[in-house]
Amino acid sequence: MSDHPVSSPAAGSSGHGGTPAVAGSKPALGAAAVRLVRAGNGAIVNEAILDNARLVKHQDFTPYQLTGGVWVLPGPSLNAAVIEGPDGLIVWETGENIEHGKRYRELIRSISTKPIKAVIYSHTHYTLGTSAIIEGELDVKVIGHPKLNENMQVATLGSYFPEIEPLQRARAVQHAQMFLPEQGEDAKHGFFIEPGERGFVPVNTPVQHGEELTVAGIRLQFFTEGGSDTDDCTTVWLPEHKVALNNILWPWQPNFYTPRGAKFRDPRIWSEALRHILALQPEYLINQHGRSIAGREEIGRTLRNYLDFTSLVLDQTLRGILQGKGPEELRDFIRLPRHLAAEPWLFESYGRMDWHAPYIMNHAVGWWDGDAATLAKLPPQQIAERMVPLLGGRDKILVAAREARAKGELAWALELLNYPFRLTPADAEIRQLKAELLRESARACTASITRGFMLSQALALEGKITLPRVVPPTPQQIAANPTTFVNQMRVRVDPVKAQDTDAVMRFDFTDGTRQSVALHLRRGVTEFVERPDRHYRQADIVLTLDARCFAALFLSSESLEALVDRQAVVITGDKAGASAFLALFDSLRP
Structure with missing residues (x-):
């Protein structure tokens, strides 16, 4: 790879893998200067990535x-x-x-x-x-x-x-x-x-x-x-x-x-x-x-x-928890001794160190930071609705975000901009500014995972690509094991729409070794029934179909009515209620 200089903006994390200026964690897209270069394929990246890669x-x-x-x-x-x-x-x-x-x-x-x-x-x-x-x-x-x-x-x-x-x-x-x-x-x-x-x-x-x-x-x-x-x-x-x-x-x-x-x-x-x-x-x-x-x-x-770093991240996270720190306070709590900060094999070229302590704490004691005031928090949308007028409205926030950007404080600029973005995500000016901030942040950071997410979302905000919300399993994966995916439908039910429904839908598969499983939708909660013949309640609706037809239903690629019309599915029992039953489950569309 070549490393042709681009510019030296005041943004992002600093230091080379082998000779960091100071021990400890690096700024999270703060105001530290970095040198940007072009890699062999033209990608603009932090020069420290290439420097460290030569070592490891x-x-x-x-x-x-x-x-x-x-x-x-x-x-x-x-x-x-x-x-x-x-x-x-x-x-x-x-x-x-x-x-x-x-x-x-x-x-x-x-x-x-x-x-x-x-x-x-x-x-x-x-x-x-x-x-x-x-x-x-x-x-x-x-x-x-x-x-x-x-x-x-x-x-x-x-x-x-x-x-x-x-x-x-x-x-x-x-x-x-x-x-x-x-x-x-x-x-x-x-x-x-x-x-x-x-x-x-x-x-x-x-x-x-x-x-x-x-x-x-x-x-x-x-x-x-x-x-x-x-x-x-x-x-x-x-x-x-x-x-x-x-x-x-x-x-x-x-x-x-x-x-x-x-x-x-x-x-x-x-x-x-x-x-x-x-x-x-x-x-x-x-x-x-x-x-x-x-x-x-x-x-x-x-x-x-490598072993000492692994132990240190865990032990210092637990130390911070004992000091009463919450997940967000733990992000910049861990400090590395000089020799670990200088170790090329411990460079942040994939993930980021400030991700790990909050994650470990969540696994250890959960998300709560210990402050009773945070036990009842407003949802992000409601916080944005209050913060935007408090900060002076949309236009003043955009001015503040651009000022932060000029200082190289990209993380703070994104924090500010996300309040109006949450309220008006279709606002073209806000979308473009967020895309630019994400792109600059991606170039300045050294972690390739961060870069991948930030650049992908920048391109999506600019309308150059479309990112999927979900990537469903393939029809072949579903058809190979349809009963597993019948079970997974549980998590797609809308409990409010389904609060007055109490019904059992059985799936009789005409191919494979497992013939029948069922879903019991019981007033907003769905139970997977592995053995319908042993369930305390008989099926109200029975769909007789093969695994490929179930895959079409699971992926919402074909309606139940269309499958019945072409005789791919046979309904026994409450035929009128079959489509209404399935309509209570979210569509799994990308």
Whole structure:
């Protein structure tokens, strides 16, 4: 990537990964000056991102031999590896799609023509190129965590409540910069996802913590306790080579909180996984996202700093809670000792440190800050209705926001502007100013997740793209497991519209092994009935249909009336009430 200077605005977070000016947290889009440069694709970014990337990420994507028989296949964001044994090859990681798998296979064949004997998954996220890698191979072991197959069936987003995955998917497309252009000032940069055709092959050789296997003549040991961004991480140890392969050490701070809304990531679990690697005393460390590290001392120092940061974030959050601080006060509470602030592997190039403490506190004791006055808060809309006149009205707020912008106080400018924006979101002048503030903030910050959300929403405010509110499951996903999605309809009922309805709708599926499930809508609350034949009340309405027709109903892509007209659905019982029953549930439209 090139780093052509653009300008030096007074905005955003400051400091280079290796030599920050002071220890501690950086300003959150305050008035600290940053230097903006153009990356190779034209994206305008904070120069500190490029400076730090040279220290912790591969700059050359040519495969290289790390040590005897162990090759690394580096990439801009993701790395794979190949281990050559006497009897064949072992592949670690397969990428985000089948095209990645094809590319990896070509690289593998440039290294060796031996048969591929095994594929190892580090965790759920990069498992989708496997079918292309092992095409034509015989008796391939697919090795991974015991939970991995189940997690792949549910989702790879790490949802605590699968019912809200449509919202998480919509956030994920911004997180991963999927709507940003490939070239230009607003182009993708940092961590982004390349979606494509999926080639996942399920694990056929699940491994337990500490288990050893010999594959292709190579002795392997696996560690499955502890983890990072999923609960199915597997660290691989090659005892004879002194090589560890992992998804635990990242080339940025451990991302305990992600705005797309994954399950809680416990810093203690991350610390546990780091300790397992430290105990091995590896001489070579292959990392999922960062460059490989050689040398026991350098690996140990880096891992210990990463471990200490992980422990510090948790301990200092709890310290702040004990001092009576609330979630918002915790944002800038944590201070780093000088050596951790200067550690390139702990740079804020993915997430932000000020996200983590509020999230941990919410998990620990909930959202309340301890001030009795905040136990009964006005909704944001009502606060905006009061704040706009109090601040002098729309025009004065816009003047104040522009003054804050001129000083480089972008976070404060956005805070001010959001009051009138909440009241008049269609106001063209407000929308354009918010888009400009988001774009400037995105360029100044170093965290790629922040950049992805801010630039995506800036482009949407300008009418250049349309962001989905939700990304529903596909008809194929619903048809593969329709009873799961009947259950998920519970959370879409309008309790006020349905307060006078007490009825049972049964779904009799004409395909698949599960024939019947039901929803009992009981005056505003919906109960999923797994065994209608055992329910205390008989069905008032029965829909007989196949899974594809249910998918159309679930996605609101076709009305019940239309399905009945083309004889795809048969209604038994209260035919007049069937459409009225379904109308009490929110439409799941993007």
